[in-house]
Amino acid sequence: MSGYFAYVVRRLAQFVLVVFIGINIAYVITHATPIDPVEQSISVVTSFGNTAPDAIEKMRTSLRELYGLGGSPVEQYLAFWKRILRADFGPSMSAFPTPVSTLIGRALPWTAGLLAVSTIVAWGLGSLLGGLAGYYQESRGLKLIGVIAIGVHPIPYYILALVLLIVFGFLWPVLPITGGAAMNLPQAPTFDFIVSVMQHAVLPALSLILIGVGSWFLGMRALVSHVVTEDYVVYAELAGVRPWRVLSSYVMRNALPPQLTGLAMSLGGIFNGAVITEKVFGYPGVGSLLVDAVYAGDYGLVLGVTTVSILGVSTGVLVIDLLYPLLDPRVKVT
Amino acid sequence: MTGILRDLWRYHAEFRIGAALIAVALLLSVLASFSPYPPQQVYVVPPDVPPSLTYWFGTTSRGQDVFWQLTFAMRNTLLFGCTVALISRLLALTIGLFSGYKGGWIDRSLMAVNDTFIVIPLLPILVLFFFVMRDRMSWLLLALIMASLGWAYDARLIRAVAMSLKAREFTQSSLFSGMSTREILVQEHLPYVMPIVFSTTLNNMVWSIGLEVTLAVLGFTDINTPTIGGMIYWANQHTAMVAGIWWWIAFPTIAVIMTFIGLFLLAVSMNDYIDPRSRLRSFGGAS
Numbered sequence: 216m217s218g219y220f221a222y223v224v225r226r227l228a229q230f231v232l233v234v235f236i237g238i239n240i241a242y243v244i245t246h247a248t249p250i251d252p253v254e255q256s257i258s259v260v261t262s263f264g265n266t267a268p269d270a271i272e273k274m275r276t277s278l279r280e281l282y283g284l285g286g287s288p289v290e291q292y293l294a295f296w297k298r299i300l301r302a303d304f305g306p307s308m309s310a311f312p313t314p315v316s317t318l319i320g321r322a323l324p325w326t327a328g329l330l331a332v333s334t335i336v337a338w339g340l341g342s343l344l345g346g347l348a349g350y351y352q353e354s355r356g357l358k359l360i361g362v363i364a365i366g367v368h369p370i371p372y373y374i375l376a377l378v379l380l381i382v383f384g385f386l387w388p389v390l391p392i393t394g395g396a397a398m399n400l401p402q403a404p405t406f407d408f409i410v411s412v413m414q415h416a417v418l419p420a421l422s423l424i425l426i427g428v429g430s431w432f433l434g435m436r437a438l439v440s441h442v443v444t445e446d447y448v449v450y451a452e453l454a455g456v457r458p459w460r461v462l463s464s465y466v467m468r469n470a471l472p473p474q475l476t477g478l479a480m481s482l483g484g485i486f487n488g489a490v491i492t493e494k495v496f497g498y499p500g501v502g503s504l505l506v507d508a509v510y511a512g513d514y515g516l517v518l519g520v521t522t523v524s525i526l527g528v529s530t531g532v533l534v535i536d537l538l539y540p541l542l543d544p545r546v547k548v549t
Numbered sequence: 550m551t552g553i554l555r556d557l558w559r560y561h562a563e564f565r566i567g568a569a570l571i572a573v574a575l576l577l578s579v580l581a582s583f584s585p586y587p588p589q590q591v592y593v594v595p596p597d598v599p600p601s602l603t604y605w606f607g608t609t610s611r612g613q614d615v616f617w618q619l620t621f622a623m624r625n626t627l628l629f630g631c632t633v634a635l636i637s638r639l640l641a642l643t644i645g646l647f648s649g650y651k652g653g654w655i656d657r658s659l660m661a662v663n664d665t666f667i668v669i670p671l672l673p674i675l676v677l678f679f680f681v682m683r684d685r686m687s688w689l690l691l692a693l694i695m696a697s698l699g700w701a702y703d704a705r706l707i708r709a710v711a712m713s714l715k716a717r718e719f720t721q722s723s724l725f726s727g728m729s730t731r732e733i734l735v736q737e738h739l740p741y742v743m744p745i746v747f748s749t750t751l752n753n754m755v756w757s758i759g760l761e762v763t764l765a766v767l768g769f770t771d772i773n774t775p776t777i778g779g780m781i782y783w784a785n786q787h788t789a790m791v792a793g794i795w796w797w798i799a800f801p802t803i804a805v806i807m808t809f810i811g812l813f814l815l816a817v818s819m820n821d822y823i824d825p826r827s828r829l830r831s832f833g834g835a836s
Contacts (some may be wrong), residue, residue: 239668244678309597331552365563369761370806373766377781379803381790441826466578480667504709505673506767509680517680521640521673528670 219540226536230529237525242295253278267394277305278396305521309511315519316506323523326500329416332488334422334478340424341431342474348432349439353362361436368429372488372535374409376422376495383418392417393445420476423488434477438470445469472543486528554632557818560757567814574808578624579707581744586614588621588775607796610787621775623804624697629692629761629776630754636696638746645704646734648793649711666701674698675760679769688774693766699750707742714738742821751816754818755809762805776803 257274298304304315348357367375373445384392391397397411443466451461490502497503501520508516557564565679586593592612600607605616610731647657678694679686714720714737723733758777765778768786772779784797822828 229661229664232661234670236662236665237669237674240674244674245681262663265573278711296664316735365814365817366810369809371753373763373811374802374805377798385790388614403683444826472550482666486670487760487763490672491767494767505676508767509676517677522674524670 222540223537225317226533227394228359229531231537233529233532234526237529238296238522239300241521241525242292245296245518246291274308278297300523303518304515304522307513307516309508309509309513309516315515318408318516319523322499322501322504323527324488325498326493326502327527329419329423329493329498329500330486332416333420333489334482336420337424337427337432338474338478341428342435342467342471344428345435346439346462346470347472350443350462350466351434352440360432364429364432367425368425368433372422372426373491373495375426376419376492379418379422382497390417392418394452395499413497418490421500422492422495423485426488427485429482431474435470435474438473439466442466442470472539475535475539475542479532479539482531482535483528486524488522553822556821561622563814563821564818567811570807570811572736572813574627574804574811576782577620577804578627581617581620581706583626584617586617588618591774593662595795597792606800607794608701608824609797610789610792615796615819618775618780619777619800619804620779622777622801623808625774626758626761626777626805627808629688629757632692633696633699633757634688634750634753635694638750638758638800640696640702641749642739642746643743643812644700645675645707646711646738648704650715650730650738652712652715654710663701663704666698667705669698671695671698671760672763673771676767676769677765684735686769687771691770693763694758695760698713699711699753699757704746706745710742710745711738714741722815744819747817748781748816748823751812751819755812755816758805758808758812766786777801779809789808 253275257271307315307318310318316549328527342362344357348354348361351357379390383390390462391414394417395412396408397415433500448461448465451465452458456465489500490505492498493500493502494506501524505517505520505524508520558568563627573650581588590613593606594608594612596608596610596612598604598608600615602612604616606619606826608614609618644659644663648656648663675691675694675698678809684692719737720733723737728736762768763779764782765772765776766785768782769777772782780801781798784794784801787794789795789797796836
């Protein structure tokens with residue numbers, strides 16, 4: 216038990232470090248540039264129409280406070296952290312006066328749901344098929360899946376999402392291509408609403424899953440094709456253990472821990488994919504929020520989404536890391 | 550080196566396909582030097598002409614020839630990938646070799662930072678960077694920031710090799726013969742990690758070009774330098790899909806998918822070659 220405790224402490228320390236460094240990068244980017252971010256934001260906001268001079272002046276003071284540009288560098292740094300720790304990013308400029316945290320809170324469940332479902336499906340399906348393909352190396356169907364996986368996996372998320380949009384939006388319009396649910400339904404847990412949410416999630420999830428399955432398939436196939444040459448597998452086969460048992464308890468079981476590590480390491484990349492997929496399909500998650508915030512010149516919102524995504528992804532990685540000992544009991548010993 | 554390439558060509562179907570795809574991409578980018586139109590100018594040809602013998606890939610709503618625009622875009626995109634790969638290789642090599650050789654607390658702290666960079670979602674950070682820089686965002690600046698964020702995974706691979714090299718006898722003998730740390734790393738260890746460096750270069754290019762396309766499509770880069778993502782951005786700005794100008798989006802999309810699959814297949818075949826088990830399987834006893 217003490218081994219597991221030490222493991223948890225180490226992972227927690229790593230989690231804190233990730234968040235700390237990530238937020239420091241955000242700080243350096245916003246403070247160490249030669250450009251005055253306040254004037255930059257104001258010029259973006261005011262470029263859309265006439266704004267009264269005193270309104271601009273008000274905006275300037277509130278932005279200066281928000282960026283924490285007053286005082287010495289040390290004070291600025293501390294003020295920045297204080298805002299982050301209180302999750303207070305001020306009111307949104309583009310949806311004034313709604314606070315940024317409210318906007319993010321509204322968008323977060325959409326992204327979390329989409330990401331969780333598509334990641335779990337892609338990882339599970341990819342690992343299963345990859346394991347089968349590594350074990351039954353002569354199977355034609357599995358070989359074909361391998362070829363498709365190699366073809367689909369390196370395509371960037373945006374391009375695949377665009378292709379799906381064109382196919383299911385223009386050529387064969389069967390699925391809704393924009394939004395998170397039908398606009399005319401109340402956001403309540405009714406049957407119609409849930410069906411509509413699921414329909415709208417199909418295309419965004421599909422573009423994440425198609426790329427994900429390819430990558431987990433290839434990873435698992437490579438791992439399994441190494442594991443099957445191990446002595447204990449050969450021994451189990453010669454001893455007459457039933458094939459599916461060899462596959463599930465001897466081969467897949469030992470290839471899963473590295474796959475899970477791979478999942479933890481690529482969570483950031485999957486999140487990047489979700490951001491762009493949401494934008495393509497107009498899905499109401501944090502990705503769309505981020506992109507629209509940039510177009511609208513809303514600094515507080517951009518900083519808020521960046522911080523929340525660093526926090527969210529590192530939490531996801533922490534959860535996977537804490538589950539890891541379930542798959543690999545050796546962790547507890549060391 | 551030519552021997553390795555010959556073996557790969559002869560025994561590895563993935564390598565042949567990948568090399569062919571990349572050859573097409575390279576050919577396109579070389580053709581950019583022969584373009585009759587400068588890349589930045591608009592309305593040099595009649596707009597919205599579908600693909601024909603005069604305009605192979607049609608023309609855009611901005612009066613540009615899609616084919617020649619694509620050659621510039623391909624060149625810039627590939628150059629971008631190479632620049633990021635080159636700079637991040639230097640970082641990954643330095644940190645990976647040093648960390649693996651030194652071990653101890655240096656290794657532990659470097660790897661803690663390294664793991665952080667692996668985990669952090671980069672797209673929001675790059676978007677934040679664009680948000681602050683706006684019009685000053687240039688091609689080179691983006692390459693620099695992406696290189697300084699994209700070395701971590703490969704540094705870990707290099708470190709793993711460096712750790713095993715450290716335990717080998719020749720490291721001890723070069724240490725006793727009075728070589729400095731820098732000399733040991735550069736002269737003794739570097740040649741052993743070069744194969745990994747090659748294959749990670751290709752993967753890194755897939756990664757950086759993918760992110761660049763994503764950022765450019767959203768308009769979060771210097772949109773006046775023609776890149777593949779930039780072309781799709783302009784096509785979206787002119788709602789090319791709805792207006793039926795499909796060739797404006799289709800050809801850049803095909804080009805970028807081709808490049809990605811090509812780079813990925815080359816990386817796969819390189820990995821198969823590096824790994825002795827799969828090398829035996831696919832190359833037989835040759836090499």
